[in-house]
Amino acid sequence: MANLDYVLNHFAFNAVAFIRDYWQQKPCVIRQGFIDFQDPISPEELAGLALEPGVDSRVVSQQPSKQGHEPVWDLQHGPVEDYTQFGDQGWSLLVQAVNEHYPPAQELLRAFRFLPDWRIDDLMVSYSTANGGVGAHLDQYDVFIIQGMGRRVWQVGPRADYEVFCPHPDLKQIRGFVADLEVELEPGDILYIPAGFPHAGFSLEPALNYSVGLRAPSQAELLSAIADEALDQDKLQQRFRDRASDLLNTNGNELNNDDPWFISDAVIENFKALILEAFDNQQDVKRAIVNLLSRNPRPPLPEWPQQPYTESALSYALERYDILLKAVGVRMVSTRLNDRHYAVVQGNWYAIDDEDAEALFVILLEMTDFIDLNDCKPYLESSQARQLLVGMLNEGLFLLDNEGHHDSDSTAESDSSH
Incomplete structure (x- = not known):
């Protein structure tokens, strides 16, 4: 149809x-x-x-x-x-x-x-x-x-x-x-x-x-995304610390240990404050949420090349193929972080500060299943654009191919020659 x-x-x-x-x-x-x-x-x-x-x-x-x-x-x-x-x-x-x-x-x-x-x-x-x-x-x-x-x-x-x-x-x-x-x-x-x-x-x-x-992420999904980001980046490592008021009575002159097994509301408030501190860094929170929104809940099936592409060898590889294929279900968004413009593709971040890189991102975003490689080549004078394409090829989210012929081994062959 x-x-x-x-x-x-x-x-x-x-x-x-x-x-x-x-x-x-x-x-x-x-x-x-x-x-x-x-x-x-x-x-x-x-x-x-x-x-x-x-x-x-x-x-x-x-x-x-x-x-x-x-x-x-x-x-x-x-x-x-x-x-x-x-x-x-x-x-x-x-x-x-x-x-x-x-x-x-x-x-x-x-x-x-x-x-x-x-x-x-x-x-x-x-x-x-x-x-x-x-x-x-x-x-x-x-x-x-x-x-x-x-x-x-x-x-x-x-x-x-x-x-x-x-x-x-x-x-x-x-x-x-x-x-x-x-x-x-x-x-x-x-x-x-x-x-x-x-x-x-x-x-x-x-x-x-x-x-x-x-799509409408729940609070649980958002908290999970922030926790995952913190674990990946080894952040949010501040530990719980007691306050004197948690351990002493109201007057502050006696230990409050009559029921050492009891967890008071004051202690819970202390933990709540520790959790809320995790949201103080706007950039970290933004990165975690953008990562979540850039990922498809039904992850695409990647086709990784046997040998990674390199930016310097990309032009040679492009001469051997006719079309660029897109994996099923790839999610792509963009955002600004620390005054830089990024494309975020399935949780992978690529700088697209220049016009060519941004234009290539839009082309890749708007394509359905495949496009002619000639549509991409005018923008690949930009190093950021080349890094964007190389990164997504190496993640298996996009694939170089010849029209009417899909063979992932041929991709590996082109890379192994470099």
């Missing part, structure tokens, strides 16, 4: 008004958010993709409820080869991170760049038969649901405390769901659902849906 350009209909959607009035506040429906919407993938291609190694997929199905009983739900993890077992209605195939495995689908995410790149997690694609769905549930992240082929009804309820239960060990649903919004989506329509709003959907006919999931 040819690559398609997806542009939000500016007559139906205004990014400023959306962020001001709806973003993380309340659901909204964007009718014909995409005009003349064309599916980037067909049901057959989606089923084929779900068979490939490393692709996360599942089929959720339900049997009609008997009178007075809830439906019987089932979930089968992929790969699934025989869909006839599920019948002709009441089931959905869901495939995660389709944008990372099927390049044409990446174009759909570009339409949502009114939000920062690091905010966008992945594109989940689902194919549902009539009455197919996954039941009422909660998501802890914001989501845009784009209707492709077919029609689907969505119901959204208010934020509240709901009882979570599992009709299948791998399927979470909620009880007590009552919708205050019900909408039928047609191709090109978009439904935005903020985190924490319960929702349920079912197809009226065979349908494709595209769910743009937004």
Whole structure:
């Protein structure tokens, strides 16, 4: 299927008004958010993709409820080869991170760049038969649901405390769901659902849906990232120290050891102060958070060269190859740290202070699966640009190749000659 350009209909959607009035506040429906919407993938291609190694997929199905009983739900993890077992209605195939495995689908995410790149997690694609769905549930992240082929009804309820239960060990649903919004989506329509709003959907006919999931790190993830950075850099080594007030009574003239096994609130406050001191260095905290946001939660599979590339030998290697390939799922961001401009790729930092290095970074960022090497060569007069490309080649995140021929051994051959 040819690559398609997806542009939000500016007559139906205004990014400023959306962020001001709806973003993380309340659901909204964007009718014909995409005009003349064309599916980037067909049901057959989606089923084929779900068979490939490393692709996360599942089929959720339900049997009609008997009178007075809830439906019987089932979930089968992929790969699934025989869909006839599920019948002709009441089931959905869901495939995660389709944008990372099927390049044409990446174009759909570009339409949502009114939000920062690091905010966008992945594109989940689902194919549902009539009455197919996954039941009422909660998501802890914001989501845009784009209707492709077919029609689907969505119901959204208010934020509240709901009882979570599992009709299948791998399927979470909620009880007590009552919708205050019900909408039928047609191709090109978009439904935005903020985190924490319960929702349920079912197809009226065979349908494709595209769910743009937004990334929102938790406090635990952020603290873990800062701790990992500190351990990697051998930082935050200050140890706990007692204060006299922790060991003496209020008057300060007697030991406070009547209950030596008891941990007081004062001691906890001392520990809390020690933890908070870890956040005093703005640059260290920034580096840890940027590292986290530059990494894909689904790490790409690198293809390392057998011998490392060098900056001096790069021009020779480039003469032997036609294209530059990008590993599936590479995340790339940029930031400023200590007055320098950096590209950060899967936690790897590269200075891009000059125009050529920055331009090359943008080219590599915007590419989907591969580009012609001639698009890169004009920028490689810059040492920083060469270091950026060499670094990513040596990390196995990008790969030199010849058009129509993928052979990692040939990369190693070119390097071993230097």
